[in-house]
Amino acid sequence: MALAFYNTLTGKKETFESLEPRVxxxxxxxxTVYNRAHIGNFRAYLFADTLRRWLECSGFEVRQVMNITDVGHLLDDADDGEDKIEAQAKREKRDPWEISRGHTETFMKDLAALGCEPAFVYPKASEHIPEMLEMIDGLVAKGFAYQVGEDVYFEVKKFPRYGRLSGNTVDSLAAGSRIEVREEKRHPADFALWKSDAHHIMKWESRYGQHGFPGWHIECSAMARKHLGDKIDIHTGGEDNIFPHHESEIAQSECFTGQPFATFWMHTKFLQVDGGKMSKSLGNVYSIDDIRAKGFEPRHLRFCLLRGHYRQPLNFTWPILAESKAALENLDDLAARLRRAQGGQGAAASADDGLEEVADAMDEFRAAMDDDLNTPRAIAALMKLRTHAIEERLGSMAAAQGLKFLENTANKVLGCIRVAEETLDDEIESAIAARQDARKRRDFKESDRIRDELLAQGIVLEDTPKGVIWKRKS
Ligand SMILES: [Zn+2]
Structure with a gap:
């Protein structure tokens, strides 16, 4: 089956083809770096990483750009109101630049902890002001934008496709407008490309005035164009980005360049926590540190998020995370079992026993990922392979193929299974050898003592007809 993704723009699953072959x-x-990103935010960033990894597994070179919004994102994504970063700076009585720098650093650390591959570039909005002004000036010159005092607005009526991504119409936006509309706007849905505020700390001089700063939407249009060009293959975000953010990006970019902007628009559903929206008042806005504080590793969270399809609602609770940890450890165990069977330690009758089962699992995994990144179905294919491994139905050749697939494909995209052979400390290894000696001498008291001692260190031994095997206690 061909690689296909759901495209928000068309409302359909479509076969993926890139603008340039293999790229x-x-x-x-x-x-927006005004606070610490929470696990719900990471659902969207992890989706981007998974998409990039699967495209790479499918033979593409991926030029991935993820922006850092460090200015201009107003509260409630609205067109008026305070800048999120400046508002936070006021609350903390700190410099807004210091706030955005600190949260950017933490964000990069959290991304790395979750095992996300580094993007090609992480452009900062504040470092792309000339590129934004170039587009704003161009939109004004072409008659798509107009100046009011020192502000510049995009005129939505000039772009008939405005609303196509979100399903809104320009007329319905006028009727349903919640925000108090500035009189000077030609239409309530017109949005700011450039705003002026003498009290803003993060501000720049332009032909429109002394104290200006960019609107949030133009930032992404300008940074995408600078780093990827006028036309791109895929644009992603959370479902909350569809309107007004992405709708406005399309309008600005397409009016400026006169070409379609992104072929595929892909959006991640919100993560629910405890069955609802996470909130400060409920105390369930969790960060990666909260995950660690409860004794979990970031890779357990990664797996927990991958167990849900990105377009389906997903609920997070601590018991669900614990269950995800156990399930991930089953996949660690799959790797260990395949390694042992590859070494001929299994009970399968011949080397090519189980070849078909392994081939089925590989096909099913690939088909699931090709089908709009269906990670839960792909994970289920690996769990089924583990059942075959537990039943010792895989000969050495089948196990070798399975292990190679797990290392080079499945975990290249899932990125959280422990597939590497663990090396034991010398001390533990000699303890296992000493226990084997004791058993040979039929000194079971001593062999039990050593086993208990290892257990206290978290090492579980299992005696099998083919020798002793060990694993870490879960
Ligand atoms: Zn954006």
Whole structure:
């Protein structure tokens, strides 16, 4: 089956084809760095990483760009109101630049802890002001934008396709407008490309005035164009980005360049926590540190998030995370079992026993990922392979193939299974050898003592007809 993704723009699953053969240009809407990113935010960033990894597994070179919004994102994504970063700076009585720098650093550390591959570039909005002004000036010159005082607005009526991505119409936006509309706007849905505020700390001089700063939407249009060009293959974000953010990006970019902007628009559903929206008042806005504080590793969270399809609702609770940890350890165990069977330690009758089962699992995994990145179905294929491994139905050749697939494909995209052979400390190894000696001498008291001692260190021994095997206690 061909690689296909659900495209928000068309409302359909479509076969993926890149603009340039074997190269994918992908832009991911990144964080607004006014606070610590929470696990719900990471659902969207992890989706971007999974998409990039699967495209790479499928033979593409992926030019991935994820922006850092460090200025201009107003509260409630609205067109008026305070800048999120400046508002936070006021609350903390700190410099807004210091706030955005600190949270950017933490964000990069959290991404790495979750095992996300580094993007090609992480452009910062504040470092792309000339590129934004170039587009704003161009939109004004072409008659798509107009100046009011020192502000510049995009005129939505000039772009008939405005609303196509989100399903809104310009007329319905006028009727349903919640925000108090500035009188000077020609239409309530017109949005700011450039805003002026003498009290803003993060501000720049332009032909429109002394104290300006960019609107959030133009930032992404300008950064995508700078780093990927006028046309890109995939643009991603959370479902909350569809409107007004992505709708406005399309309008600005397409009016400026006169070409279609992104071929595929892909959006991740929100993560629910405890069955609802996470909130500060409920105390369930969790960060990666909260995950660690409860004794979990970031890779357990990664797996927990991958167990849900990105377009389906997903609920997070601590018991669900514990269950995900156990399930991931089953996949660690699959790797260990395949390694042993590859070494001829299994009970399978002949080397090519189980070849068909392994081939089925590989096909099913690939088909699931090709089908709009269906990670839960792909994971289920690996769990089924583990059942065959437990039943010792895999000969050495089948196990070798399975292990190679797990290392080079499945875990290249899932990125959280322990597939590498663990090396034991010398001390533990000699303890296992000493226990074997004791058993040979039929000194079971001593062999039990050594086994208990290892157990206290978290090493579980299992005696099998083919010798002793060990694993880490879960
Ligand atoms: Zn964006």
């Amino acid at each position: 994918v240009r992908m832009y991911n809407c990144g964080p």
